[in-house]
Amino acid sequence: MFKYLKNDLPASIVVFFVALPLCLGIALASGAPLFSGLIAGIIGGTIVGALSGSKIGVSGPAAGLAAIVFTAIQNLGYESFLVAVVLGGVIQLIFGLLKAGIIGYYFPSSVIKGMLTGIGIIIILKQIPHFFGMDKDPQGDFSFLQIDGENTFTELLKAINALISGNVSMGATIIALISMVILLLWSNVLSKKGKIFQIVQGPLVAVAVGIIFYVLTKDSSLTISSDHLVAVPVPDDFNSFLGQFNFPDFTTIANPTIWVTAFTIALVASLETLLCVEATDKLDPHKNVTPTNRELFAQGTGNIISGLIGGLPITQVIVRSSANIQSGGRTKLSAIIHGFLLLISVILIPTLLNKIPLSVLAAILFIVGFKLAKPALFKKMYDLGWKQFIPFTITVLGIVFIDLLYGIGLGLLVGIIVILIKSYQNSHFLHIEDKSNGKHKIKMTLAEEVTFFNKGAILKELDSLPKDTYLEINLIGTRYLDNDIIEILEDFLFKAKERNIDIKLVSKRGIVENPESFFKFFNERPKSNISLS
Incomplete structure (x- = not known):
């Protein structure tokens, strides 16, 4: 695991700077104590990172659960909500034992790519107000409808109007632009000049410059207000630090609402994790494959521990994971180190962290978002044809205009x-030959697998056959024939006599001139569906 330390250590620092504001922002968007987001980030890095089989996935509090958490806290109170988090973790362990991890493999590639692209666009749109020092909404609020009644685009219009009228925070904007230059220069030029520029990552330099800028301009016209800085809770002493931890009230475990909340958290967190696993494996340049059932076990363990000490629910998160991949992370050590960096920094240097301008972190997230939503990907998906492009586009639009899970569901x-349309179209092949003995000779070749999805297409073709036709139905390549199709063919035998249509069946068993006996043979089999293998 330490073989790639030179890759993992710099990547973990980048992930740390990406995760820090998101942990705080998601806690704020969830109506939870700020420290609860940091607890979830620490547990997601250290515990889940160690137990997970993913080499590049990073876990922590997820924006996709913010609305569920917010409602649950309002209805239950925070201590009772923590009981639901613990129970949700136990349910995830059961999911892992039941091998439910396979669910993630049933999502089309176009939907997974749409998810990555949609998240990239959301990151960019949501960070624009922060880039210019307009930070009224928490950075973890990724839903289209915001908690203050605004939405993504009204907030964006406000930022643009403020920029035009000169009402933005000049200090925040200047350091954001400087940070962007540093990041682009580092990744496109300096990283190719020497190893030192590969070990020391551009985001670390940008954050350091941001802190220096804030200190130097603190008493000037370019000062950055506290609203535009990271806001890690700073305890007065060790006892006040311990006082930030909350513990579940298990006396309320019999409350049915707690169990409903627990199942909801388990289902949503598991689904979001499995989708993220599928997405990160696709992004991984080394094409590692994550064991999904082990991932559910790791996530469940993490949620149990997080809930026991006052943390938010945990999932694997695509924003952190993609930042890890883009920064060159190779093993799970990157995720683990990022968790320890969160822990150490919160204990030792919270005051220093609170000097980091949010606009600098917005610049870092801009780069992450752009790499997820490259314009070239839209052209690539378009070139693959409508069967790929439409689900991809619907997923992107759903994520941008609603939220992550709705977008994935629509896609x-x-x-x-x-699939149903293509199944309808590809159930058979019809070939018309010239007239033979005064009759049209028509060959119908059925597909390899013919199910009830294909009923409409086959029935339409049979009903459109003209009178005085010689029909040959070729079943040689058909390995599975649904009973619904057999019934259609049997019904057509009676119609064929009335329309003077002669029928011949060709199968691996040979040519059947008496179709009635052929269908009777298969209908007398013990199973309703037949296999022609």
Whole structure:
């Protein structure tokens, strides 16, 4: 695991700077104590990172759960909500034992790519106000509808209007632009000049410059207000530090609402994790494959521990994971170190962390978002054809205009509709030859697998056959024939006699001139569906 320390250590620092404001922002968006987001980030890095089989996935509090958490805290109170988090973790362990991790493999590639692209666009749109020092919404608020009644685009318009009228925070904007230059210069030029520029990452330099800028301009017209800085809770002493931890109230465990919340957290967190696993494995340049059932076990263990000490629910998170991949992370050590960096910094240097301008972190997230949502990907998906492009586009739009899970659900629904359409179209091949003995000779070759999805297409073709036709139905390549299709063919035998249509069946068993006996043979089999293998 230490073989790639030179890769993992710099990557862990980048992930740390990405995770820090998101942990705090998601806690704020969830209506939870700020420290609870940091607890989830620390547990997600150290515990889940150690137990997970993913080499590049990074876990922590997730924006996708913010609305669920917010409602649960309002209805239950925080201590009772923590009981639901612990129970949700136990349910995730059961999911792992039941091998439920396979669910993630049933999502189409176009939907997974749409998820990555949609998240990239959301990151960019959400960080624009922070870039210019307009930080009224927490950085972890990724839903289209914001907690203050605004939405993504009204906030964006406010930022643009403020920029035009000169009402932005000049200090925050200047250091954000400087940070962007540093990041681009580091990744495109300096990283190729020497090893020192590969070990010391651009985001670390940008953050250091941001802190220096804040200190030097503190009493000038370019000063950055506290609203535009990281806001890690700073305890007065060790006892006040311990006082930030909350513990579940298990006396309320019999409350049915707690169990409903626990199942909701377990289902949503597991689904979001499995989708993130699938996405990060696709992004991974080394093409590692994550054992999904082990991931559910790791996530469940992390949620149990997080809930026991006052943390938010945990999932694997694509923003952190993609930042890890983009920064060259190679093993799980990167995620583990990032967790320890969160822990050490919160204990030892919270005051220093609170001098980091949010606009600097917005610049870092800009780069992460752009790499997820490259314009070239839209062209690539378009070139792959409508069957890939439409589910991809619907997923992107759903994520941007609603939220992550709705977007994925819409993309999956469209993907299923595409499959049904193609299944309808590809059930058979019809070839018309010239007339033989005064009759049209028509060959119908059925597909390898023919199910009830294909009923409409086959029925339409059979009903459109003209009178006085010689029909040959070729079943040689058909390995599976649904009973619904057999019933359609049997019904057509009676119609064929009335329309003077002669039928011949060709299968691996040979040519059947008496179709009635052929269908009777298969209908007398013990199973309703037949295999022609």
